[in-house]
Amino acid sequence: MGVCASSSAPVVLRRSSPHNLSRLRITRIMIRAVIVMNTQGKPRLLKFYDFQPPEKQQELVRSVFSVLSGRAENVSNFVDADAIFGPGTQLVYKHLATLYFIFVFDSSENELAVLDLIQVFVETLDRCFKNVCELDVVFNFNKLHTILDEIILGGQVIETNSEEVLKAVEEISRLEKSSSTISLVPKSVSGRFGR
Numbered sequence: 001m002g003v004c005a006s007s008s009a010p011v012v013l014r015r016s017s018p019h020n021l022s023r024l025r026i027t028r029i030m031i032r033a034v035i036v037m038n039t040q041g042k043p044r045l046l047k048f049y050d051f052q053p054p055e056k057q058q059e060l061v062r063s064v065f066s067v068l069s070g071r072a073e074n075v076s077n078f079v080d081a082d083a084i085f086g087p088g089t090q091l092v093y094k095h096l097a098t099l100y101f102i103f104v105f106d107s108s109e110n111e112l113a114v115l116d117l118i119q120v121f122v123e124t125l126d127r128c129f130k131n132v133c134e135l136d137v138v139f140n141f142n143k144l145h146t147i148l149d150e151i152i153l154g155g156q157v158i159e160t161n162s163e164e165v166l167k168a169v170e171e172i173s174r175l176e177k178s179s180s181t182i183s184l185v186p187k188s189v190s191g192r193f194g195r
Helices: 054-069 111-129 134-139 141-151 162-180 187-192
Strands: 010-015 024-027 031-038 043-048 078-080 089-096 099-106
Touching: 031 054, 031 111, 043 054, 043 134, 043 141, 054 089, 054 099, 089 111, 099 111, 111 134, 111 141, 111 162, 134 141, 141 162
Parallel strands: none
Antiparallel strands: 010 024, 031 043, 031 099, 078 089, 089 099
16 A cells, blocks of 8 residues: 555555556546436436446436435535445535536545535536536537546546636537548549539
C-alpha cells in the first residue's frame, strides 16, 4: 500500500502485467458513478466508473431511487450508500426541477467537494443548454457524456472550472462539425453516382 501525495487515503498498487515486474499501476477510483434520473426513477444518464453489468446497474438505480424518493425535502443531500454500493461508499445528490443529479463516491472523499462538483456539472449544463431541462438531457445525451468526461475521467476529477469545461466542449463540437463536412469521396467520383 502507498499513500497518495494529495490525500492520506490508501492507494492500491497492482502489477499491470505478470511479465513486467517493474511497471506498477496506481488504481484509485474516487467517483464510482454518476446518475441523472427523473422524479419517476427513469435514468437519463448513467456512468459507472467501476464495471457493473447492465442488470446490476438497473438494480442499483432502482435502489437509489427508492432511497431518494422517500426522503423529505428538508434533509441532508448526503446519503450513506453502503447498503446499495458496498462498504465505504457515499452518495450526494441535488434535486433540481424534475431531475436528480447523483454522484456516488468513496467515503474518503469530501462530501461538500462532491456537492460542489455536482454544481459545476449543473452550471455547465445550464450554460450549454440555456437553462437545462429533462428534454435537453434526453435528446443531447452525447453532449452530456462529453461534458461529464471533461469533468471526470475514469472516476478521477480532472476539471472543476465550468469555463474550461465549456471551452473544451465547444472545441470538440467545432472539430466534430468540421470533420463531418469532410468527404472521403472526391466530388468528381461522387457526382457520377448521384451523391
